[in-house]
Amino acid sequence: MTDEHDPETTRSQIDGAVDEAVRRVVTDPAPATLRARVMARLAERRDRSAAASGGLSWSLRSAVATAVLVLAVATWGLLRAPGDQEDSIATQRAEAESGTAVATGADVAAPAPDAAAPLPVDIDPVASAPVTVAELAVPDAIVLDSIGGLEALEIPEIRIARNVALDMAPLTIETMTLTPLGGRH
Amino acid sequence: MNESELVDRARQGDQSAFGELVRQHQDAVFRAALAALGSAEDAEEIAQDAFVAAYSNLDGFREEASFRTWVVAIAWRRALTRRRRLAYQVRRLVQWTDWNWNMLPGGEPSSEAQLAGAELGERVQRLIQALPPKLRDALVMTIGTDSNYREVAGILDIPVGTLKWRVSEARRQIKAKLSRLGYRDD
Numbered sequence: 001m002t003d004e005h006d007p008e009t010t011r012s013q014i015d016g017a018v019d020e021a022v023r024r025v026v027t028d029p030a031p032a033t034l035r036a037r038v039m040a041r042l043a044e045r046r047d048r049s050a051a052a053s054g055g056l057s058w059s060l061r062s063a064v065a066t067a068v069l070v071l072a073v074a075t076w077g078l079l080r081a082p083g084d085q086e087d088s089i090a091t092q093r094a095e096a097e098s099g100t101a102v103a104t105g106a107d108v109a110a111p112a113p114d115a116a117a118p119l120p121v122d123i124d125p126v127a128s129a130p131v132t133v134a135e136l137a138v139p140d141a142i143v144l145d146s147i148g149g150l151e152a153l154e155i156p157e158i159r160i161a162r163n164v165a166l167d168m169a170p171l172t173i174e175t176m177t178l179t180p181l182g183g184r185h
Numbered sequence: 186m187n188e189s190e191l192v193d194r195a196r197q198g199d200q201s202a203f204g205e206l207v208r209q210h211q212d213a214v215f216r217a218a219l220a221a222l223g224s225a226e227d228a229e230e231i232a233q234d235a236f237v238a239a240y241s242n243l244d245g246f247r248e249e250a251s252f253r254t255w256v257v258a259i260a261w262r263r264a265l266t267r268r269r270r271l272a273y274q275v276r277r278l279v280q281w282t283d284w285n286w287n288m289l290p291g292g293e294p295s296s297e298a299q300l301a302g303a304e305l306g307e308r309v310q311r312l313i314q315a316l317p318p319k320l321r322d323a324l325v326m327t328i329g330t331d332s333n334y335r336e337v338a339g340i341l342d343i344p345v346g347t348l349k350w351r352v353s354e355a356r357r358q359i360k361a362k363l364s365r366l367g368y369r370d371d
Binding site: 014015017018019020021022023024028029030031033034035037038039041042043045046 | 200203204207208211212214215216219225229232233236237240241305306309310313324325328329356359360363368
């Protein structure tokens with residue numbers, strides 16, 4: 001206490017004892033390690049912050065990749081005219097009948113799609129992989145890179161792509177890109 | 186480099202400047218926490234927390250008070266929060282009789298006067314601990330820290346007049362109890 005002690009306080013023996021007792025309780029200096037520990041905690045926080053910042057960048061990159069994929073799929077869905085779908089189905093049927101279709105695994109024995117039947121949305125990748133892959137207007141590399149981040153999405157095309165990539169291990173990127181949107185290689 | 190310059194540099198990320206602020210005010214912060222908690226171990230932990238929080242919130246320090254008063258107030262609030270926790274109170278009750286008795290005068294008693302003084306000091310310490318928390322906080326913070334009434338009132342968030350009354354009342358209660366124990370205020 002400095003210059004503003006209560007002037008009415010009497011300086012008796014008991015007052016002195018009270019002051020002394022209080023000082024004995026609370027006037028120990030801070031531990032010598034206090035400053036070092038504070039600085040260590042600040043350094044630790046700085047390191048964690050830097051690490052978190054790096055993690056955020058990774059998350060951001062992943063989110064951007066996913067967003068690009070979703071945007072591409074949505075754009076493809078909007079731009080793809082109904083006539084294109086019919087042409088595509090017709091093309092595939094013709095390819096199957098002529099034996100020029102890309103065939104992998106079970107697709108070798110798969111019957112040609114029925115032209116009258118609507119294009120299945122959640123199509124079985126084993127039975128109809130060429131159709132779904134052929135109609136996927138998304139760069140395959142992005143699809144494969146982003147598979148892990150698409151689990152919660154319910155966009156049919158993405159679900160198909162995921163099924164193809166996950167369930168048909170022998171199906172390679174090269175196979176998938178043999179029949180891109182808009183025609184064959 | 187004065188305090189304001191140190192604060193400015195610390196705000197810009199200069200941790201060495203903040204380290205200097207810690208060095209200058211660590212005793213005051215530690216003592217405030219010790220006054221509230223009575224445990225050196227807990228007080229050091231609270232003091233660390235207070236400085237880390239201060240560094241994180243330097244942008245919120247408007248320099249209306251000194252840095253010292255600001256960071257002591259942070260420590261005080263955190264110490265009170267801990268003191269209010271039920272688990273902490275239970276633990277303190279168990280340790281109550283050991284509260285800082287190691288700080289009592291030690292060494293070889295050389296005379297009856299020293300013995301009497303040590304005994305009085307011990308009794309006073311026990312009476313301080315038995316005070317209502319508001320009175321004890323006011324007394325301990327006022328006498329035990331190098332702060333004036335205005336600063337302590339700011340830290341405790343009470344008017345200066347209230348602080349003075351609490352300090353005076355704490356002294357009165359201690360004197361009254363000592364009187365009943367046979368001590369006379371000559």
